[in-house]
Amino acid sequence: MDHLISMYIDNELSIDEKILFVEHVYDNKPYKNDAVDLLEQEKLLSASLNKTAPAVELKTTRARILPIFNRSLGWAVAACLLLLLSFMARQDFTQIKPATEPTAVLHRFVIHNQKAQRVEISGSFTNWKNVPLVPSGTNGYWEISLKLPAGEHHYTFIIDGSKPLPDPTVATQEADDFGSTNSILKVETENEQYPFS
Amino acid sequence: MSEKYQNFYEEYKNKLFSYLIYKSGDHETSKDIMQESFTRHFQHYGHDAVLSPGLLFTIARNALVDHWRQQKKFPVSEDIISQIAADQESSLITQETTDRIHTTMGRLPELDRDILTLAVGGVAYKEIAATFGLSIENIKVRVHRSRAKLRQMMKNEVE
16 A cells, blocks of 8 residues: 555556545545655655756667658559569569568578577567477477568577577677677568569 | 657656766766667667667666776766766755765665666656566565655654
C-alpha cells in the first residue's frame, strides 16, 4: 500500500489504484501525512535533480532514400524499371511478379556446439527476444528456420541462456553497445536475386 | 531525422541530461554523452528506437563508463556535489539544500540512486525496468523504499 504514494508522485497509478489511494488518504491520517511529506521532499528532489538539456546537433545520418524519391515518384520509377527489364528479357508482362508481393525469405540458421545444453537466437528480426534453436541429430548441431524480410539483419546466438556467440559462418560482424558482437546478414528477396523470374 | 524521432528527442532530452548530470556532475561531459547516446540510439535502432527508451539510457550509462575509463578517472561523490551546486539553476532551493540532498542520496545503494533519479526525472517505471533488467514490481518497491529512506535520513540529520 505504501508504494502507492510514490506511484502517485510518478503518475504510475491505474484508475483502480487511484480509487484505492484516494480512499486510503481520506481514511488514514498518518498515511496522508506521509504522502504530503514525500510530496514536499519531491519538490526539493525535482528542483535539485532535473536539469534543462543544452541544445545539441544530432548526427542522425542513416542511409535513406533521397527526399525527392517520394512514394508516388518511387512507384512510377519502379514501374518504368519493370517495363524496361521485361522488354530486355522478352518476357510476357504477366510473368513479372508485382513489386508489392510479400518479400519474406525463409532462412536456415545452423550452429555447431556440442557442449551447449541450450542454444537460442536473438536479433533484429526477433525484436531481440531469445528464440530457441532445436537440436539437429545428435552431433551437436542446432538449427532453426525463420522467415526474414529483405534487408540487413543483426543477430547473435545465445549459448546456455547467457553467453552471446556471433554466427561463425557469417563474416560481417559489428560490436554492439553492450560489449558483445553481432553478426550482420543481408537478405535479398527472390525478386532481387532473380529479377527476370 | 524523422519527425517521430524528433518528438522522442524532445520528450527525453531533459530526462537523459538530468540523469547524466547526476551521474557525472559535469556539464560538458553530460552534453557530449547525451549527443552521442541519441545519435547511436537512432543509428542503431532506426525508427523503432522510439519504442525502446530504456535502450537510450543503457547506451548512455555504457558511454559514461567508457568515458571514465578513457579518462582513467572515476568521479568521487564530493566532486559531483560541488559541480552540481555550481550548475544549480533553480532559485527555489539553496545550495545548502542541494548539497544535503545529494550527500544523503549518496548513502543509498548506487542502483537505488540511479533508479530514483530516473523516476524523479519522469522516466516511466516500464522504461526504468528495461534499463536495469528488473521487473516493474521491483522498480515500484525500490523507488518508494528509496524515497522513504531518504526522508528518514533527512529527518535524522535535522534531529
